[in-house]
Amino acid sequence: MILEDTIVALASAPGSGAIALIRVSGPDAINFTAPVFEAKNKVSLREQPSHTLQLGFIKKDQRIIDESLVSVFKGTRSYTGENTVEISCHGSPFIQQEIINLLLQQGCRAAQAGEFTLRAFLNGKMELSQAEAVADLIASDNAASHQLAMQQMRGGFASEIKSLRQELLNFASLIELELDFSEEDVEFANRDQFQALILKIQKTLSRLIDSFAVGNVLKNGIPVAIVGEPNVGKSTLLNSLLNEDRAIVSDIAGTTRDTIEDEIAIGGVGFRFIDTAGIRETQDKIEGLGIKKTFQKMEQAQIVVYLFDAQKVKNDNLSLQQVKVEVEKIKNQFPGKPLLIIANKTDVLDPQLKAEFSSALPDVLLLSAKEKEGVEQLEEKLLQFVNTGALKSNDAIVTNSRHYDALLKAQKEINNVQEGMNIGLTGDLLAIDIREALYHFGSISGEVSPDDLLGNIFANFCIGK
Template sequence: MRPTLSSFAAVAALPTSLSDTIVALSTPPGAGAIALVRLSGPEAIRLTDEVFAGKPLRNQPGHTLHYGTIRDGERIIDEVVVSLYRGPHSYTREDVVEISTHGSDYIVQELLGLLTRRGARLAEAGEFTKRAFLHGAFDLAQAEAVADLIAADSALSHQVALRQMRGGFSQELQNLRGRLVQFAALLELELDFGEEDVEFADRTGLVQLLQEVQALVRRLLRSFELGNVIKHGVTTVIAGRPNAGKSTLLNALLNEERAIVSDIAGTTRDLIEDEVSIEGIRFRFVDTAGLRDTTDVVESIGVERTRKRVQQAALVVYLFDIKTTTPQQLEEEIEGLQAPVGTSVLAVGNKSDVASGPELAAFRNRPGTVLIAASRGDGLDELRQELLALVRVDGLDRTGASTIVTNVRHARSLEQATQHLDAVLTGLSSGAGTELLAADLRHALAALGQITGEISNDDLLTSIFTQFCIGK
């Protein structure tokens, strides 16, 4: 069931009025082939008719296109195409007009000025999507997915955002809440008959239900680690001693000459960063200065920056030269990185193409080690698969059938829900009174309801929608 205005009593006193007609540029600012100016609200069609010379829009059906000119009095500003959408069959569920003009800043500013002088108000950030949410077009989780879809820059982030926008996550949450609401109602009924000491809710059935719901909530919560990776990418530092081949590896992974490669030790003095997508996951690789003791002032600054960057990394690729490194030295060097607890360190042996059989054998069976020849590209496919495994994407359902949590706000609400569900289970095992059970169950339902906006407030909505671009 979609939320409606009556479902959101908590947001009745919004700082903006739904009776206003809003206008904004919905395409990126700057010169381009086309610019699209969007209006939404009760006066959208009338205001456009006042400046549009073409068929009277007030007499036209929705979902139609109309050619004409925009005029300020007798002065023609531009030839345009107007798209007409009548509420509730529009994005915001209000009357919406979209004016496609030539992509000139001057034309756009003239048009916005014309419309605001006639009574339209410049839209706030995300106000079109906020109106769609308030009119019940979709819930809050779906609204947030709109912003994620706009920001998606990989196949997986696009796939996850699209599924959430289409209601996959919301449906799963509604199913969870629906299973809990029935029992919550029975507990509330017991409170109404408290003096008669009756039980309407089967405690055994409630325990089983809570365990099932708790398992589903925790699965969603666990998916946030992967969701965060899909949404924000993985900062991966390439560290190692000078001349290990770090810059060569970066160039090979990016398939371009991004970093300077030289036989002279200490060539890389500063951090070089670039991104590459591996099966839909964004990795931000950071090429760093070689780790060694040095009296060179500039190089020592680079080494210090490397150590600081290791502390901030989600993943460290420690590159070593197979020919000049022993297994014991490798262990000591990795330990000397002092990577934070929880940061994965993948040892990568380079120059396998020129290493001897015994040198290769010394590392071939070491766990968490990949052998490559960066200059020739040998072993890079295996390296990519190891990187994917370290960010736990092996179990990802690439059909989009599984729900993945990508939003920090959603993860926090799920954490609150699981805490309250644990409290209900503890109360049931200890024989707690109905009042305490009902209170904890209400809190769990509220936490789940915050995700979809069934329970919300002004500050929450303002925080979410101000992160949107103007015109969306």
């Protein structure tokens, strides 16, 4: 990227629509747009005050391409921190391309993915973690992921890290200063105060690192594996939750031979449901592969939903004790993983048998996936398994794997500093680990930002943002 030139791109979604937005940014944004825009009030775009709009015509020679509304942002008072022009035109793909081609002919360059936000970061309009949150905000598809992205856009935990980094930097400077007076054996950095700061940093890092377990699943959707024997209603339950015929439903056991996944939002939280192959002994190689994948998905899931057929208990001599044995097997294989037990097809049970179910399995949920009875109660149970306390209290939550990795590395270096202080290492050796910790802190906010890091981050953005 050449960051001193002027770029142009479609900033709205591609395709037909009522209105499209074309963004131009760079030192010559106004100069390149002015010759092709004729305002109805005859005022030149160059003379238009900042943060104002004009209605007029986009022209190629004397041919009118479109009647458009053009806004001007001068100097640093813009999203990118440089001269910016935004053209609101009619949403015909032909009009969009004609205007962009016209601006390219004037001297603009086609913007690359994320280049507008990259310029905003480089011009000090936002920190790197906030720039990354822009992509998360665009990708958010439920209330929880939206709230996490907005929290990060407002600074999130990065402001906390920046403050700690500054305190650590102050002590690092004093320790480095001591090295210049090593022969005089003087101590500028108060070791007790430094020890207190290290403990404070360790506590903060541990809290933020632990929050990633919550933040990551809330951002990407909580995976829920629906498991059980064949023909107990797993696919029917998936269809009921999604309110559509997503999975094939049949009376033939073993219909589902591969996993089927789809995502919905429940209470503002994204859940990714995984319908799996029924678990049973089989000689069918294809079905056997599906069952193997079922156990893999159970391993990856945050929550496991185990279904059994309540009608079999009533009609086929399936004992509740057998169900309890299967439940214990799952609990032993996946200890600590939330498990929800569901008795399906209970719409045909009499009240006495329902009471027996609840007595034998106190945590069982009685449900009829086909009739959609008990589905709301299932959704409530799923929400109870999700730790949204930090989200509701607006605590800082880490959602970005790059930030998580940087925090882990910073924690390692801070622990090395702590150990060095405990054994009485000299200032020059402590300074090595302190510098490494400062580097990892700075990589989060962008105070340390190698070109390849920026390239990787902004390559994932959409063009026009």
